[in-house]
Amino acid sequence: MDSHALRKLFEQVRRKRLSPDQAVERLRHLPFEDLGFAKIDHHRALRQGMPEVIFAQGKTPLQVADIFTRLAAHGGNVLATRATEEQFAAVAAAMDLAEYRPEYRPIARAIVLKRDRKLQGKGVIVIVSAGTSDIPVAEEAVVTAELMGNNVQHIYDVGVAGIHRLLAHRGALAKAHVIVVCAGMEGALPSVVGGLVGVPVIAVPTSVGYGAAFEGLAALLGMMNSCASNVSVVNIDNGFGAGYVASLINRR
Amino acid sequence: MDSHALRKLFEQVRRKRLSPDQAVERLRHLPFEDLGFAKIDHHRALRQGMPEVIFAQGKTPLQVADIFTRLAAHGGNVLATRATEEQFAAVAAAMDLAEYRPEYRPIARAIVLKRDRKLQGKGVIVIVSAGTSDIPVAEEAVVTAELMGNNVQHIYDVGVAGIHRLLAHRGALAKAHVIVVCAGMEGALPSVVGGLVGVPVIAVPTSVGYGAAFEGLAALLGMMNSCASNVSVVNIDNGFGAGYVASLINRR
Amino acid sequence: MDSHALRKLFEQVRRKRLSPDQAVERLRHLPFEDLGFAKIDHHRALRQGMPEVIFAQGKTPLQVADIFTRLAAHGGNVLATRATEEQFAAVAAAMDLAEYRPEYRPIARAIVLKRDRKLQGKGVIVIVSAGTSDIPVAEEAVVTAELMGNNVQHIYDVGVAGIHRLLAHRGALAKAHVIVVCAGMEGALPSVVGGLVGVPVIAVPTSVGYGAAFEGLAALLGMMNSCASNVSVVNIDNGFGAGYVASLINRR
Amino acid sequence: MDSHALRKLFEQVRRKRLSPDQAVERLRHLPFEDLGFAKIDHHRALRQGMPEVIFAQGKTPLQVADIFTRLAAHGGNVLATRATEEQFAAVAAAMDLAEYRPEYRPIARAIVLKRDRKLQGKGVIVIVSAGTSDIPVAEEAVVTAELMGNNVQHIYDVGVAGIHRLLAHRGALAKAHVIVVCAGMEGALPSVVGGLVGVPVIAVPTSVGYGAAFEGLAALLGMMNSCASNVSVVNIDNGFGAGYVASLINRR
Amino acid sequence: MDSHALRKLFEQVRRKRLSPDQAVERLRHLPFEDLGFAKIDHHRALRQGMPEVIFAQGKTPLQVADIFTRLAAHGGNVLATRATEEQFAAVAAAMDLAEYRPEYRPIARAIVLKRDRKLQGKGVIVIVSAGTSDIPVAEEAVVTAELMGNNVQHIYDVGVAGIHRLLAHRGALAKAHVIVVCAGMEGALPSVVGGLVGVPVIAVPTSVGYGAAFEGLAALLGMMNSCASNVSVVNIDNGFGAGYVASLINRR
Amino acid sequence: MDSHALRKLFEQVRRKRLSPDQAVERLRHLPFEDLGFAKIDHHRALRQGMPEVIFAQGKTPLQVADIFTRLAAHGGNVLATRATEEQFAAVAAAMDLAEYRPEYRPIARAIVLKRDRKLQGKGVIVIVSAGTSDIPVAEEAVVTAELMGNNVQHIYDVGVAGIHRLLAHRGALAKAHVIVVCAGMEGALPSVVGGLVGVPVIAVPTSVGYGAAFEGLAALLGMMNSCASNVSVVNIDNGFGAGYVASLINRR
Amino acid sequence: MDSHALRKLFEQVRRKRLSPDQAVERLRHLPFEDLGFAKIDHHRALRQGMPEVIFAQGKTPLQVADIFTRLAAHGGNVLATRATEEQFAAVAAAMDLAEYRPEYRPIARAIVLKRDRKLQGKGVIVIVSAGTSDIPVAEEAVVTAELMGNNVQHIYDVGVAGIHRLLAHRGALAKAHVIVVCAGMEGALPSVVGGLVGVPVIAVPTSVGYGAAFEGLAALLGMMNSCASNVSVVNIDNGFGAGYVASLINRR
Amino acid sequence: MDSHALRKLFEQVRRKRLSPDQAVERLRHLPFEDLGFAKIDHHRALRQGMPEVIFAQGKTPLQVADIFTRLAAHGGNVLATRATEEQFAAVAAAMDLAEYRPEYRPIARAIVLKRDRKLQGKGVIVIVSAGTSDIPVAEEAVVTAELMGNNVQHIYDVGVAGIHRLLAHRGALAKAHVIVVCAGMEGALPSVVGGLVGVPVIAVPTSVGYGAAFEGLAALLGMMNSCASNVSVVNIDNGFGAGYVASLINRR
Numbered sequence A, B, C, D, E, F, G, H: 001m002d003s004h005a006l007r008k009l010f011e012q013v014r015r016k017r018l019s020p021d022q023a024v025e026r027l028r029h030l031p032f033e034d035l036g037f038a039k040i041d042h043h044r045a046l047r048q049g050m051p052e053v054i055f056a057q058g059k060t061p062l063q064v065a066d067i068f069t070r071l072a073a074h075g076g077n078v079l080a081t082r083a084t085e086e087q088f089a090a091v092a093a094a095m096d097l098a099e100y101r102p103e104y105r106p107i108a109r110a111i112v113l114k115r116d117r118k119l120q121g122k123g124v125i126v127i128v129s130a131g132t133s134d135i136p137v138a139e140e141a142v143v144t145a146e147l148m149g150n151n152v153q154h155i156y157d158v159g160v161a162g163i164h165r166l167l168a169h170r171g172a173l174a175k176a177h178v179i180v181v182c183a184g185m186e187g188a189l190p191s192v193v194g195g196l197v198g199v200p201v202i203a204v205p206t207s208v209g210y211g212a213a214f215e216g217l218a219a220l221l222g223m224m225n226s227c228a229s230n231v232s233v234v235n236i237d238n239g240f241g242a243g244y245v246a247s248l249i250n251r252r
Helices: A004-014 A020-029 A038-046 A061-072 A085-094 A132-147 A160-167 A170-175 A189-196 A211-224 A239-251 B004-014 B020-029 B038-046 B061-072 B085-094 B132-147 B160-167 B170-175 B189-196 B211-224 B239-251 C004-014 C020-029 C038-046 C061-072 C085-094 C132-147 C160-167 C170-175 C189-196 C211-224 C239-251 D004-014 D020-029 D038-046 D061-072 D085-094 D132-147 D160-167 D170-175 D189-196 D211-224 D239-251 E004-014 E020-029 E038-046 E061-072 E085-094 E132-147 E160-167 E170-175 E189-196 E211-224 E239-251 F004-014 F020-029 F038-046 F061-072 F085-094 F132-147 F160-167 F170-175 F189-196 F211-224 F239-251 G004-014 G020-029 G038-046 G061-072 G085-094 G132-147 G160-167 G170-175 G189-196 G211-224 G239-251 H004-014 H020-029 H038-046 H061-072 H085-094 H132-147 H160-167 H170-175 H189-196 H211-224 H239-251
Strands: A052-055 A078-081 A103-105 A110-113 A124-129 A151-155 A176-183 A201-205 A231-233 B052-055 B078-081 B103-105 B110-113 B124-129 B151-155 B176-183 B201-205 B231-233 C052-055 C078-081 C103-105 C110-113 C124-129 C151-155 C176-183 C201-205 C231-233 D052-055 D078-081 D103-105 D110-113 D124-129 D151-155 D176-183 D201-205 D231-233 E052-055 E078-081 E103-105 E110-113 E124-129 E151-155 E176-183 E201-205 E231-233 F052-055 F078-081 F103-105 F110-113 F124-129 F151-155 F176-183 F201-205 F231-233 G052-055 G078-081 G103-105 G110-113 G124-129 G151-155 G176-183 G201-205 G231-233 H052-055 H078-081 H103-105 H110-113 H124-129 H151-155 H178-183 H201-205 H231-233
Touching (some): A004 G004, A020 G004, A061 A085, A078 A132, A110 A132, A124 A132, A124 A170, A132 A201, A160 B160, A160 B189, A176 A189, A189 A201, A201 A211, A211 A231, A231 D231, A239 D231, B004 B020, B004 E004, B004 E020, B052 B061, B061 B078, B061 B110, B078 B239, B132 B151, B170 B189, B189 B231, B211 F211, B231 C231, C004 D020, C061 C078, C061 C085, C078 C132, C078 C239, C085 C103, C160 F160, C170 C189, C176 C239, C189 C211, C189 F160, C201 C211, C201 C239, C211 E211, D004 D020, D052 D061, D132 D176, D132 D239, D151 D170, D160 D189, D160 H189, D170 D189, D176 D239, D189 D201, D189 H160, D211 D231, E004 E020, E052 E061, E061 E085, E085 E103, E132 E151, E132 E176, E132 E201, E151 E170, E160 E189, E160 G160, E170 E176, E211 G211, E211 H211, E239 F231, F004 H004, F061 F110, F124 F170, F124 F239, F132 F201, F132 F239, F170 F176, F211 F231, F211 G211, G061 G085, G061 G110, G124 G170, G124 G239, G132 G176, G132 G201, G132 G239, G160 G189, G170 G189, G176 G189, H052 H061, H061 H085, H085 H103, H124 H132, H151 H170, H170 H189, H178 H239, H189 H231, H211 H231
Parallel strands (some): A052 A078, A124 A151, A176 A201, A201 A231, B124 B151, C052 C078, C124 C176, E124 E176, E176 E201, F124 F176, G124 G176, G201 G231, H124 H178, H201 H231
Antiparallel strands (some): A103 A110, B078 B110, D103 D110, F078 F110, F103 F110, H078 H110
């Protein structure tokens, strides 16, 4: 928990092997991470149960396997998002003899190594998707939130054009501590959900749609302009980010 | 109903004052509008009760008054949209002695001359607005539809972030023959309304909002991507167009 | 037509098995769809002859076949848009022994199961395309409108740069009850058609074009700004939506 | 807490003044808000200390005064955002004889009526601004969060081009329960702050900047793409929304 | 040159087999193209030497071959742009026994059938390209202009970052009757060329470039804002259009 | 016609006052314009009748008057575009005693000094406007073309939504040597005109419209994607540029 | 040059008033700026002759005067950009009795206080503008570079449509150590200049132009895509930034 | 160093084989490059050690090999950017017998022929990347700068969300003569680096990211709006351009 390098420096001053001036000088040339400032330790405390994360898209299976095993050596949970089955095969092979085995969540396109199963969140995180095509993004949020120690519940395919489908789940929404809403096309669902509840809503625009959906831009703009005051937004298709922010809120 | 010029031409051929070749030649030089094709007459029939329309924005009061009186001379209803009180004063002064007096609708920013009061529409047109700031656009649609001989009903301030406000009006929506929905910001309301009913919904994005609303672009894109199949869209703030299209549908 | 659950609740109150307070409490926990509000029934009435619809793009053949057969079990018409021949083969195999057989419409890229052949529309729907490349979108509108019980007529390849081609069809246009116009590139055709007729025109921008066509954006913007008052617009390449809206209008 | 109308209905069934069928029928015609579903009551509980809010921009002083006094009559806190001194003067005049007097916060451009002073938030909300020009937006967040019962601390003018200014405040950041970061131009500050802490960061792009800042679009896009996982974003210049979301998180 | 149908109609009136009224009526139902208005003939005169054109991209080899042979039957020149070698093979096969054989221009990606070799243009058309990557677009303009009976000269790879390369060709530029300039990236060349000459310059933005070139948008905007008064612009990569417009100008 | 400086240099070499090496050296330091290359003289020849032009917008009346009188001193025609009446007053005052007096064209917002009245153009330039709001831009083209020595004819208010209005002018269009078409909103008119004629069409998008017209962008994109091959485009509202290009074409 | 706080800490350890552990702990709570890292001192050394800068736009005259005098108290040069004459008057009044008096540069819209007149730059900085309307931006660069101790030369009104004007200055360009090029509209000039020289070129897009110039966006995109390898770009109208970067380069 | 052609011309005048008039005439027809103006020679001097460059993307292996060997024949360094291994194989084969052999740098995707190894730069160029995905772009800058004779140092994976990683390298940054910073997503790193140093920073937006990164547009806009005054920007992914500009600055 302390900074070895720093303490050693002070020891040397104490033993008068270094004058204060020399110590100041030397301090200036120490690599920053050796200073062991509180932030890092504090962070570690905060970060209990937080997964190490790999954005697998665009990496080779071997690269993913390599980073994954390296992160797994830290002892916590590990998550690789946007991962293919080929990447998972490489990770599984690399961790064949490990005590904990990674698993693949195909819809979320995630490789998950879950060792720390302690519940960190105080309430339930509800993940909502507007259509069935938004489910992969929603599942990425689900996997992320679960790996960060939360009770997660999902409500899928409750888009605004059939509002009764959403209203049927008002009970579940009312019990949520924080809600993630994934929607493509016009991205209207977060506003409706936001109006039904009094808790923070994390909106995720998805690239679902065609034509004037412009790869999620229409949904993104819609969500930025939400008339519900409790909505904030993450990047297009960023289920991971939404699950991460929701988990942090759920720990408050 | 017939084309005087055309008939005369045929008469001349019949009386052999013109050879067919000469007639063909002459036909080529006749102005098109003299041909008297069916479309024009047919149009007139269709157009009963349709107002003559002026887009007043950017015109001087005198110009508006001049065009207004000229159109009023045709005998039907006249509508000036995006009109100021100054423009109305000029129109009112110019028509001081006329049998029918124009009136000003300040919220809709419209000058209206209503002489033909025959009901043309079969059912009720319902005009919905998401927020109170969208009301001027909605009122433009109301005035247009009324002037075109329709029963019009409005439901205002029923935005999606308080969905119960909208649902309280489901009875009225269910009875509508056609619905106009005006919304700015995220423009989500037409999808919700569209999902509640089985009739055509005309969506009007409004320039209400700020920041990433981009003067109505966010709402426009949202509406183009509506997940409700019964929604079609007109230009930003185009309450007139929506009222016009709704009126045509209501005559079907 | 009634809501079984609701009536049962009232029965229990009547028989004093539940106090009103208990009933109120229980009502709060009933799933919404069990409430059997009028909208749903009313909808069903309105929806006679409306197809169940699948957006096939991005789904596996098996998924499409699975959903298709499930929807077909409801007894009405079924439509899968943006479908490939492979998807059709899977659907056809899955419905091999069914009484009604689906058929594939290759240009419209649609799988169609038509059982309800009752005419629902009052007039003729005319579907117009600017160029030959716009025909797939137009055909999607044709298939949709036919499946919804309409007389449909098409006029193809009548783009504005050869206006006489369009004018040659003025007779057909004049007889239409509602018109769908599909155009890419500059998207100008709906304005011209709109000016020729007095009925609603549904404009469909298509992604036909290159360079500054920006995948249909140029056509979309053009149509949003149509100088014809009777034009409303659906999403880029959304032939289905245009056919759907036109069908609703044709039932008015 | 209960719904009077609903209970009355059940009473009538119990007393056999209505048959269950009649009750079902009548239920269908009850206005929705009379149904008294849990959500509304639950909401009220959640909403303790939440201000009633007016978006004053574009409204006349009289309109603002009128709405303000009406909302003030509900007994809670009232907030008018984007308000001018003229609007405040009208509000102050209208509430001249009231027990609680509104005050004007000129930098935040807010009119505030604070009666409920109970602390609702669990921790400290830290509001950060990149430059001095972002302070009005940051102050809107400050005022909102204070009115919602939070301890608020601000750190201003710590933009990324002088990173040592920000780092000097690491202690304060580390103690925050939730952080709001307002930045215009390149909008980079939320990523840096997000990397320093383990709590949710609400990013507010501001319209500060010129040229390629495009009225806040550059900052908005930057924040949407933040490489820090704990960042979510609200609309350009939406200090109110950020303060509101932060307050909700601080109550978790 | 005359319209058979029209003349026949007049003949019938002359022979009194039709009354003028009947003739007017019949005229209304004649297909437009049968009317033989002057425009068409006049056009034909103007169009001497103008090729029939096919936009081959996205068509199957058989479709291209089919249209090509049909157009070739008209007797004039035929041009297929954006054509692949496969499409050419199909065309060549289909026209194996024809008197005139089509040829393939691989850089211009054009299939050309040239029978009418009469010189139509008065002066020289100079086609300029900024870089070597712009040459395919420039060659499309060359092929088009040649097929329309012009003397064409090309000057390639004279981009603005090596202005001496362009200046070395000032003699050729000064002799041109009309100039086509193809450029991608910043699209600056048309302005420089426009400033060097006193003749019309047709600018063609190309999709050459990467990153902020945005598929030709940067070049397009640059050319629209040319500070040279003699520049007009066609669509991105539209070498055909530029060659066509230049040919028309060269016939003036 | 020759370059005095250059000839003098050669004279000195001839008289052996300079060695060839010294002459080469000196040549390197000569200002470019002293080299007297053909282009400049040739240009002057080409430019007979071309006006000197001032873009008056954003300049003070005195600045415009100052530049105008300086250019007027060259002896040819002078044109100030986007000029206000105040600017004209200043110009008129400054040229009070001059032989030729400038005149103001209020609709075109142009100050014109016409001394050279020689006809330079071979045929008629027809300037077309879609709506009445496009007339100022069209008039700028008219004034420019007239000042450059052309016979100009205008056809106004013939937008595509009333195609018969345009078709009534087919005779005039057919006689044009080159056509300028000004249109805002959807910008469709150039395609229709282009299809009716066999001559070059210069399209001018105007900023007329609102909402999704985006200050002329919709019209610009529409015109860039014109399906008529004879259309090229200039900047939004650039009537001057269109008149200039048309004048050059008319001299071919 | 040293950090007092740090040294004191080491002293206390040396005197054994603090244990190393206590010192580490305390270090964690020291404000960052007290650590006295080299960067800050080093920076000061680097920054000799660099002006303190105020972005005056949007500030009141009093605010500008206040900041200006405060910065002036540091002893170096002070620059206020985007300043009005009113702001200057306030600054001048506030510094009425100071030894050095600020001056106003109206075209550059800058208030300048120059005390340190030492030449810092090694070579000449040449500032080029395409048109006369770009001169205010260019002058902002001139003022900035001069205040930072550079020899500055300007070449104005040498836009690409009259390339000979630019070429006439090739001598001056060839002698530059670094070049700033300001251009609006198509923004082509930096590419041409970049091709003529072998030194760094800083390109400044300006908001000069109209229509498709989109407030400088066209120029910005053009410059980003420059085909000259020695061009880098700053924000639209950012003459200050260009002058600043050029000054830094000139000190290398 | 001199221009043979020019001298010969002067010789002929001196020998009176040509009159001055004839010489002037002939001079006009000399190709520009034969004039041997100072710029070119001067350039050559400046350009010592500058590589000949090929943009290999989109070229066939044979084309690259052909151009590469041709450029290699000039005797200097050669660089092919955006090159594949296939293209390298072709180049290597073509230069099999050459004295200097090209090598392939796979991460930078560059083919390099380095013969001139003289150090041209005065200081160290530091190349920084925000993430590991930005390294290919950064390496392109490294290869370019090395080939142009610079000491290059790189600092990778120091994105703003972990600011301590960057701060750990402050020593290296402080010693740089010029810095290149490559970053995708929000593109915030150049501002932070710019604030830490007093030397020019060349920012390279990369296309790394997804969703609202819009292929590098978000990073580009962020960098254009950098609040650090010493930042200028090159095109998205343009590592070559950044390395080139940095090299020029490093020679100052």
